[in-house]
Amino acid sequence: MPLVVQKFGGTSVANIERISRVAQRVAKTYDQGNDVIVILSAMSGVTDGLIELAHKAAEEPDKRELDALLATGEQTTAALLAIMLKSMGYQAQSLLGHQAEVVTDSDYGNARILEIGAKRLKHLIDRKNIVVVAGFQGYDIKGNITTLGRGGSDTSAVAIAAAVNADVCEIFTDVDGVYTADPNVCPKARKLKTITYDEMLNMASLGAKVLQIRSVGFAKKYNIPVHVRSSFNEEEGTMVVNEDSGMEQLLVSGVTHDKKQARVTLIKVPDQPGIAANIFSPISEAGILVDMIIQNTRKGGKTDMTFTVPKGDFKRTMEITKKVALQIGAEEVLGDTDIAMVSVVGVGMKNHSGVASVMFNTLARENINILMIGTSEIRISCVIEEKYTELAVRVLHTAFGLDAEE
């Protein structure tokens, strides 16, 4: 009998009416002859509300205690869904993180899953129960409650799917799949039937926020097919799968954009060993996430160093960087928040050198100046002026043959 893991996010369980719709959907899947494990997030807004409450209690709430507090959100929705399923006549049972044996490290607020025992989970499934697991939470070996960080329920779902060897992990969300570009920006964007784990890894971090990035890594490692689909309709969404499954082989699978980054440049940095560490250690110690880093070579033992950080951290980053610049003898620090990053992503480009030139030429034709370039094996990203974002996405989408047919 097929074993399906279904994960529903915060907007899908935002109130009793929506939880009731989830119950219908879960029941239908079960009635179709599947074993079903459900992973739930907290009602949308609840986690933020609890964080706010904790910050009223203390300026910097203790992390262990904050996790114990936050875990109540998923405990609530899991219990409520189990209550509904039982009242509909189904055998159902909720399990909290520790009851589902989701063992994590002790990095409160951002814990990593070490293993999932799932003994009880399997036992319940063998006895035809629908099991409802509170997502986002686990426990460390000492029995402390931990949480997995923002969007952690996706990771819970994929990890549990891996532990029980599920046939598919369905992620229900408020979009109906992964698109070739943001449809709000690019009207010709179309839904992908399939996408590879690697493409998702490169898409997710760039702004096509349908899946927590860590969950994709998990899915790839254990080769769990992930089905991203809408909780509001019955349509097929997008399957995230391994590359060698028979799938459409596009050169480029999608164009993504990200307006949430700011750019910082150090001018004329002495080009010597250890200098990068001098710059980025204090930034990382301040908890600021650096995304792209570019180092240009200059003449005369000096180099320019440019990097991007979230816009919200821009001011702090500038302060830190200016201090560092003095220490290391850099000439100047420049900053810019009016930028955006556009990227093209696709496993097809692995063995194809032409993608970069198509991208650069396409942008050039529109007189869009490229401020920074970064690449990974299956992604090319350009930082441009923010005002050109939408135009850039649309022309790249057309250039790589992604436009939906009229």
Add this chain to the structure above:
Amino acid sequence: MPLVVQKFGGTSVANIERISRVAQRVAKTYDQGNDVIVILSAMSGVTDGLIELAHKAAEEPDKRELDALLATGEQTTAALLAIMLKSMGYQAQSLLGHQAEVVTDSDYGNARILEIGAKRLKHLIDRKNIVVVAGFQGYDIKGNITTLGRGGSDTSAVAIAAAVNADVCEIFTDVDGVYTADPNVCPKARKLKTITYDEMLNMASLGAKVLQIRSVGFAKKYNIPVHVRSSFNEEEGTMVVNEDSGMEQLLVSGVTHDKKQARVTLIKVPDQPGIAANIFSPISEAGILVDMIIQNTRKGGKTDMTFTVPKGDFKRTMEITKKVALQIGAEEVLGDTDIAMVSVVGVGMKNHSGVASVMFNTLARENINILMIGTSEIRISCVIEEKYTELAVRVLHTAFGLDAEE
């Protein structure tokens, strides 16, 4: 070093400001050189809100799942208090029911504590932590979350105090102790310095609602001194202790009243074996709690049977009883909701036969008719017409020498 268990109820932790006051109080106790374990209830209203939510999810919510849902209330307050204490510079840690090893049976919603491991609790106390335990909750041997029923945090507190061999269990509440009568009814009522477990057992069930009745049984069994005191001031409250502690030996310790009962009488019931079972089995199966039962002897093999039930269950009880009356051939069923029960309680009356006659004479002098009489070893209760309740309490209070000095 003295080990103090402090329990704070829902009104004491109703919001962040009040939790902050609790934190101050706990810190003060710790600073005075005590080891401190804190037991918390959920914020007032939260448990009821969750029950309401569950009833929106299903008409009859599954009991296991309801307990998992309700347990979030105490988890929230425990984490918030620990967050505050830590931010104030104290070593503090919250523990949930299963983390504090509160093992119960599987009677969801009304579970009984079987044992408390308390290994981790003791470990933390040995290392000078203030431990904040979520009250009201435990877990069964299969690892399911259970709750202890209304007011269960009192029982949590006393049971944990027993498990760690605490010197005292302080119950903080919105009254400042146990009074000889309800001060709202009897202006001359005064606060008792001490009261015995047995007296509390007889008081609590009769309406002086300061402690969950089960917690008193626990305290008695393990001989835990319980200090009932106000969370709003620093005054000494009332110590609930064993009889043989040197204490004021009053004939009667208090006068209580209860207006929440209704009376049902079956007239001319055939007086034969098994008849009481015929009457009370269907009532108990309907989940209705019968309090006092009186059976009068009549002539001719017929008897009258009178009993009291909560007013809220009166209508249902009448329906059930009328059906039963037909089956067993009773003549008539009478019902009355305009009644009240007044009781005098005191260990002193154990070896003193005069209490009953003083009570009856006192009521007679005011022309208060006694409708039913019931007694326990240390209590005499009379059911009277409701309108005389306040008068009865005051004259009995005076008659037994309980009035505060002017």
